[in-house]
Amino acid sequence: MRPTRAHPLVRLHANRLAVHTGKISYGLYLYHWPIYLWLVRAFGHGHVIPLAVATLVLSYAAADASYRWLEKPVIKRGVRAFGGRRAGGAGAVGLVGVLVAALAIPAGASTAAHEVSAPQYPQYVAHIPTLVEGQATYTPPARPLAVTLYGDSVPYFLAQRMPKDNFSNLVVTNAGAPGCDLLDAPVQWTATRQQPNDAPCREAKAAFGPTVRSSDSRLAVLMPTLYLALRHDVDGKVLWLDDAAYRDLITRTLTKTLTTARTSGAAKFAVTTVPCRTIDELQVPPEYRGDFDKFPQLVAEAGHPKRVNAIITAWAKEHHVPVLDLAGAVCGSSYQPTRHGITLYDDGIHFSPEATPMIWGWLAPQIVAAAR
Numbered sequence: 001m002r003p004t005r006a007h008p009l010v011r012l013h014a015n016r017l018a019v020h021t022g023k024i025s026y027g028l029y030l031y032h033w034p035i036y037l038w039l040v041r042a043f044g045h046g047h048v049i050p051l052a053v054a055t056l057v058l059s060y061a062a063a064d065a066s067y068r069w070l071e072k073p074v075i076k077r078g079v080r081a082f083g084g085r086r087a088g089g090a091g092a093v094g095l096v097g098v099l100v101a102a103l104a105i106p107a108g109a110s111t112a113a114h115e116v117s118a119p120q121y122p123q124y125v126a127h128i129p130t131l132v133e134g135q136a137t138y139t140p141p142a143r144p145l146a147v148t149l150y151g152d153s154v155p156y157f158l159a160q161r162m163p164k165d166n167f168s169n170l171v172v173t174n175a176g177a178p179g180c181d182l183l184d185a186p187v188q189w190t191a192t193r194q195q196p197n198d199a200p201c202r203e204a205k206a207a208f209g210p211t212v213r214s215s216d217s218r219l220a221v222l223m224p225t226l227y228l229a230l231r232h233d234v235d236g237k238v239l240w241l242d243d244a245a246y247r248d249l250i251t252r253t254l255t256k257t258l259t260t261a262r263t264s265g266a267a268k269f270a271v272t273t274v275p276c277r278t279i280d281e282l283q284v285p286p287e288y289r290g291d292f293d294k295f296p297q298l299v300a301e302a303g304h305p306k307r308v309n310a311i312i313t314a315w316a317k318e319h320h321v322p323v324l325d326l327a328g329a330v331c332g333s334s335y336q337p338t339r340h341g342i343t344l345y346d347d348g349i350h351f352s353p354e355a356t357p358m359i360w361g362w363l364a365p366q367i368v369a370a371a372r
Contacts, residue, residue, distance in 0.1 A: 024063040031066070032059040121353060124165035128361040129340040132329050136365035140169040145371055147171065148212050148266070150257070151223035153178035154350055158223075158363075161356040167364045173215040177204030182225050183253055185232040194233055208257070212264040219268040219371040220261035221324070222254075226274055226349065228308045229301040240298070241307045250308075251315045258319060270370040271316055273327035276304040276335050277348050304331065322370040329362050 021028075036055045149155040149172055156176025164172070180201035181187060186194040197205075212220050228250060231240045239246035254271070261269045301307055309327050316323045330344065337344055339358060346352035351359050 020064075021060075024060075024067040028059050028063045031062040032056075035059050035062065121161045121356075122163055125163045125357040128163075128166065128357045129342065131339060131358050131362040132332070135329075135362050136369070138167055138361065138364045139368070140167070141368055141371075142169075144169045144171050145219070145368065146173065146215050146217040147367055147371070148173045148175050148208075148215055148217040148220045148261075149223065150175040150208055150220060150261075151182070152176060152180045152225040152227070154225070155221075155223040157350045158356060158359060161353050162360055163357045166357065167360065170364055170367065171215075173211060173217060175204065175208055175211045176223075177201050180204055180225070181227040182222075182257075183227065183232055183249060185234045185249065187227055188231040188233045188238045209260045209264040212261055212266050217266050219270060219367065220264075220266040221367060221370070222257055222261075222269070222271045223326075224254075224271065224274055224308070224312060226302065226305065228274065229305045230298070241301065241311075247311055250311055254312070254315050255319070258321065268322075268371050270322040270324055270367070271312060272324040273309040273312055274305045275327045275330035277345055278303055278335070278337065304335070324363065324366045324370065326359075326363070 032055060035058045036051075039051055039054055039058075147170065149159045153176060156174060156178055159172050159174035159176060162172060164170070177200060179198065181195075181197050184197060186196040188194055211217075229241075231238050232246065232249075233239075234245060234249060237245075239249075241247060258269050305327070313323055315321075339355070342354050342358060343352050344355045
């Protein structure tokens, strides 16, 4: 009797590569997201296929290393697997640890702000569509105007991708820090997941004043982060916009930033509002979205931060600070994810490279006016 040949699907799943992929599948799930974010922050969304291939290759390598040198030893011998003195095992564990730690640090984060220089993005754009109908036209100031742009990854990438040759005599110093929350309190994503500010963020905050001083900036522009719309752990209590203590923390932080800018030599200070986006655009990992369904008001505020912007606007009025209403410009009477066929956001948070010149076309005249 002739042996029965296995079905092609059976042979496919019995392939050594397929079997091994199944073994490391948890690692693939675990590592692919931070690797993807790291690559996007480093290289942008411009080349989809190379980005997908690089994410797959790096995720597979990280998952394989994790399975070989972390998961298998623990499965076989428990935590005693790392109690020995074998150099190879220790070195491998260290390698995986370094890889994971490196992925946790946002690409491009720096301990010091830097002058904008991004040759991979066009320095001049022949035609910049208007963001808002009837918006002011950029008129170069008579003398170079030094400006420090401060905040999280949104101003960081805006400054990095700025077509500076379109805006002569506007000298922008990039003091943004990817992944950096304006508040010092940790973001409370879910009941068990927090996100404190990392070391590069803390260093960037400490460097804000010296950056304003060293760049001789006349104007400092704060772009508050979307993190303000999320819950925070404030001295052991999870607080949100419903809590007076949380609102007070926001205003005290705004005042502290204003004071730092002025004592560091900035004659003028301005603040933007936080623009809206749809919650579906936000590329938040599933494990961080667990509480979104439980708090519909949180979803509404993250998509359209009206309460956050009301706090910012009221504070600015009290301290005689100009408000650059980015939310009004982007959202208008009804938010549209595209303008003139250009997608505004590339990941729900950062303005796309294609939309950045359009944002600057609106923002640059606002900055010049605020500096007067």
